[in-house]
Amino acid sequence: MTISTGIRVAALDDVAEGEGIAISKAITGTADNIAILRDEDGSVWALDDTCTHETASLADGWVEDGHVECPLHSSKFCLKSGEVQGLPATKNTCPHRVELRDSDIWLFPNETP
Amino acid sequence: MTSTKEPIAGRGTCPGEACGNVPSGRATPAPGGALRRPAELQRNIDVSGLVDEKGGLLDRAVFTDEQLYRQELRRVFAPSWLFLAHADQFHKPGDFFTTHMGEDPVIVTMTKNREIKAYLNSCRHRGARVCRADFGQTRNFTCTYHGWAYDLDGALVSVPNEGGYPESFRRDDWGLVEVPHVESYHGLIFGTWNPDPVSLRESLGDMAWYLDAMLDHDPEGTVAFGGVHKWVLEGNWKLAAEQFATDWYHVNMSHASALMVLSPTGRGPKDEIIHREGRQYVDPNGHGAGFPVHPKNRFDADTVHEWMDYAALRSRLGDARVEGPLTTGHATVFPNFSYLPVNGSIRVWHPKGPNRMEVWAWTIVDRSMPEEVREAQRLYNLRTFGPSGIFEQDDGENWSECQAIAHGFITNGVALNYQMGLGSEREDGRYPGTTSELYSDAAGRSFYARWRTLMNTPAWHEEQP
Numbered sequence A: 001m002t003i004s005t006g007i008r009v010a011a012l013d014d015v016a017e018g019e020g021i022a023i024s025k026a027i028t029g030t031a032d033n034i035a036i037l038r039d040e041d042g043s044v045w046a047l048d049d050t051c052t053h054e055t056a057s058l059a060d061g062w063v064e065d066g067h068v069e070c071p072l073h074s075s076k077f078c079l080k081s082g083e084v085q086g087l088p089a090t091k092n093t094c095p096h097r098v099e100l101r102d103s104d105i106w107l108f109p110n111e112t113p
Numbered sequence B: 001m002t003s004t005k006e007p008i009a010g011r012g013t014c015p016g017e018a019c020g021n022v023p024s025g026r027a028t029p030a031p032g033g034a035l036r037r038p039a040e041l042q043r044n045i046d047v048s049g050l051v052d053e054k055g056g057l058l059d060r061a062v063f064t065d066e067q068l069y070r071q072e073l074r075r076v077f078a079p080s081w082l083f084l085a086h087a088d089q090f091h092k093p094g095d096f097f098t099t100h101m102g103e104d105p106v107i108v109t110m111t112k113n114r115e116i117k118a119y120l121n122s123c124r125h126r127g128a129r130v131c132r133a134d135f136g137q138t139r140n141f142t143c144t145y146h147g148w149a150y151d152l153d154g155a156l157v158s159v160p161n162e163g164g165y166p167e168s169f170r171r172d173d174w175g176l177v178e179v180p181h182v183e184s185y186h187g188l189i190f191g192t193w194n195p196d197p198v199s200l201r202e203s204l205g206d207m208a209w210y211l212d213a214m215l216d217h218d219p220e221g222t223v224a225f226g227g228v229h230k231w232v233l234e235g236n237w238k239l240a241a242e243q244f245a246t247d248w249y250h251v252n253m254s255h256a257s258a259l260m261v262l263s264p265t266g267r268g269p270k271d272e273i274i275h276r277e278g279r280q281y282v283d284p285n286g287h288g289a290g291f292p293v294h295p296k297n298r299f300d301a302d303t304v305h306e307w308m309d310y311a312a313l314r315s316r317l318g319d320a321r322v323e324g325p326l327t328t329g330h331a332t333v334f335p336n337f338s339y340l341p342v343n344g345s346i347r348v349w350h351p352k353g354p355n356r357m358e359v360w361a362w363t364i365v366d367r368s369m370p371e372e373v374r375e376a377q378r379l380y381n382l383r384t385f386g387p388s389g390i391f392e393q394d395d396g397e398n399w400s401e402c403q404a405i406a407h408g409f410i411t412n413g414v415a416l417n418y419q420m421g422l423g424s425e426r427e428d429g430r431y432p433g434t435t436s437e438l439y440s441d442a443a444g445r446s447f448y449a450r451w452r453t454l455m456n457t458p459a460w461h462e463e464q465p
Helices: B066-077 B198-202 B208-217 B236-247 B257-260 B304-307 B310-317 B371-385 B392-405 B442-455
Strands: A007-011 A020-023 A033-037 A044-048 A062-063 A067-069 A075-080 A084-086 A095-101 A104-108 B084-087 B095-101 B103-108 B115-121 B135-137 B157-158 B183-185 B188-192 B222-224 B229-234 B278-282 B290-293 B329-333 B338-339 B343-353 B356-366 B433-439
Touching: A007 A020, A084 B278, A095 B183, B066 B188, B066 B343, B066 B442, B084 B095, B084 B103, B084 B208, B084 B222, B084 B343, B103 B188, B115 B183, B183 B198, B188 B356, B198 B208, B208 B329, B236 B290, B236 B329, B236 B338, B236 B343, B236 B356, B236 B392, B236 B442, B290 B442, B304 B371, B356 B371, B433 B442
Parallel strands: none
Antiparallel strands: A007 A104, A020 A033, A033 A044, A044 A095, A062 A067, A067 A075, A075 A084, A095 A104, B084 B188, B095 B103, B095 B135, B103 B115, B183 B188, B222 B356, B229 B356, B278 B290, B278 B433, B290 B329, B329 B338, B338 B343, B343 B356
């Protein structure tokens, strides 16, 4: 686990509750793009963007009740831990730490939340 | 979305012989390989002898015969403009509505480019529907059988275990089959499988003038208010479509009890309500519209009547429309879209075999109407022409009655009478196109003449590649 410096990736208002945005790996320096996901309670989380089942962007998925549902085949992942919670995916995805500063979202790639 | 007469989706292309007879959009060359459908599966019947519009006679086999019904799906529904949805049902990309074109299930959706497109709702893999919901919001259409997933443009974007397919497999070949033409008229969205149709506007002809009496009260147009009511009726779809095109005649008899209930005195309607004068529009493409004509014609629901600015309507639509098709009346856009302007009811008669139809009905109101006026119109429509409406019940009972006995051998061979108003068709100088009397079968004769023409004309999909 490498400790990275934080990156300001978006304003909080850029991400609607229940939705997500994808941050390019060119910005995050990670192997995969990172999905910034905002739960319906307003909390913000980050996971590797590509579903572990097939190629799909979790940032396009549905975010609710502490999980994100893949828009293609409905696999579910825990927002906090990246743990897979529903088939057809069987592998966990990787979580990343985010922090809210004022009204901005800061991402710390590869740091455990 | 503002109302538009322009096409709202690009023209689909059919690249080369690979597309065979299947309508296809950009994403769907529809590989058929060695498949060749034998002609015996699609035998056609010459229906010339089943419709005698000059004599005003109709053979009842048009309502009962299974083979004729299959031919209708191929030659009447497939090439015609069919109503899909109201534009107000789509506000954001991913908004979708599922319906039918004939018996074909289709998805209507707004793409990321905010175009309205329609696709056959059937996975290209094993054929299950890729969208099971009535309406909603989505990012993709994913088949719940094996997981093939399609984006809002119909492109196949995910195939689980794709590595298991041969190298020749290309996702581009297996997108959803796209309805090649989708166009709207004043908020009403229609589609056709015909790869080379006349425009929707052209197919409406003078019918557009009558439609505008409902759709064009002011520049803001209409919205769909409330949900879509759906119910099943025993009866051939043409019984309903024909009646809405041509039949004011049944009103005083069939709806006697409803008219009694609605009369303010409780002793029944005034004589001038019972003995009405009016006109019936007879369209060469099979559309029809009938309406009483009177200077004091009005909307029935009091709240709606009080809100309407009849002087402004006269200025915008002209006296002839305000005194005619603006309010009480009936109409059908061939083949299976009908409406009632007085209560904003628009509906499709979905065919479900020769003996059954599904009615799908919306209430449309002027966008400019305040909430309480919209609600008054919705409730009035529900009470009169909703699934349990006091008028709708009468109509459904008649159609089911006619259908229930029509399979009898002797019964089926006894011709039906469509002779009212024979020879009355003319141009009256006030109402556009050819019109007949309010009490007339003229639009019905024209409806069945159009039906016969299409039934006897090979459609594009019958051309040999």
